[in-house]
Amino acid sequence: DTEVTQTPKHLVMGMTNKKSLKCEQHMGHRAMYWYKQKAKKPPELMFVYSYEKLSINESVPSRFSPECPNSSLLNLHLHALQPEDSALYLCASSQAEGRSTYNEQFFGPGTRLTVL
Amino acid sequence: ILNVEQSPQSLHVQEGDSTNFTCSFPSSNFYALHWYRWETAKSPEALFVMTLNGDEKKKGRISATLNTKEGYSYLYIKGSQPEDSATYLCAFGKMKTSYDKVIFGPGTSLSVIP
Numbered sequence: 001d002t003e004v005t006q007t008p009k010h011l012v013m014g015m016t017n018k019k020s021l022k023c024e025q026h027m028g029h030r031a032m033y034w035y036k037q038k039a040k041k042p043p044e045l046m047f048v049y050s051y052e053k054l055s056i057n058e059s060v061p062s063r064f065s066p067e068c069p070n071s072s073l074l075n076l077h078l079h080a081l082q083p084e085d086s087a088l089y090l091c092a093s094s095q096a097e098g099r100s101t102y103n104e105q106f107f108g109p110g111t112r113l114t115v116l
Numbered sequence: 117i118l119n120v121e122q123s124p125q126s127l128h129v130q131e132g133d134s135t136n137f138t139c140s141f142p143s144s145n146f147y148a149l150h151w152y153r154w155e156t157a158k159s160p161e162a163l164f165v166m167t168l169n170g171d172e173k174k175k176g177r178i179s180a181t182l183n184t185k186e187g188y189s190y191l192y193i194k195g196s197q198p199e200d201s202a203t204y205l206c207a208f209g210k211m212k213t214s215y216d217k218v219i220f221g222p223g224t225s226l227s228v229i230p
Contacts, residue, residue: 055215107160
């Protein structure tokens with residue numbers, strides 16, 4: 001199974017709502033990533049988890065809260081978002097093998113988020 | 117600020133044409149260069165990961181070269197087919213621990229006209 005799944009595919013939420021994005025992989029990857037992609041822009045890294053520990057937070061506002069409950073799951077909790085947070089949110093995973101191996105990332109199809 | 121640039125921004129070719137595009141990246145602190153293909157409504161799919169200066173990789177009709185000293189990589193598609201239509205992203209690896217932190221370029225959008 002080389003698939004990364006993301007749910008939901010589409011999400012519309014108001015600025016006062018709380019919602020969560022989910023990502024799952026069963027490839028045994030121990031590095032998982034959240035990216036944000038706006039139209040006609042490249043994906044921008046938000047968070048990296050390595051061995052279920054938060055390794056990188058790219059100065060993301062606190063209204064985005066990541067969680068890695070186990071090695072297969074990655075969540076992104078959303079609260080009090082702004083309309084400018086509307087974007088495609090991509091999850092990815094890769095093997096975590098230390099400094100000597102450079103690994104491709106496997107991406108999910110993304111969640112298209114619209115904040116009203 | 118690290119800039120990863122790609123050119124051209126978009127490209128339209130006839131079926132059967134061969135084509136190539138460029139990724140430019142900082143030549144210092146290089147770890148790896150990734151190429152991804154992203155078809156509309158699908159997930160980005162890894163094509164190549166290259167780490168050594170002079171690396172050449174090939175997958176079917178698609179190949180890539182790497183020059184880390186001058187900071188560029190070329191992606192070549194031989195005999196383009198409509199199914200090659202996608203956005204091609206390169207990503208510069210600037211850090212390697214137990215995860216791969218990469219910076220994506222803006223992509224080259226390829227349309228292959230039947």
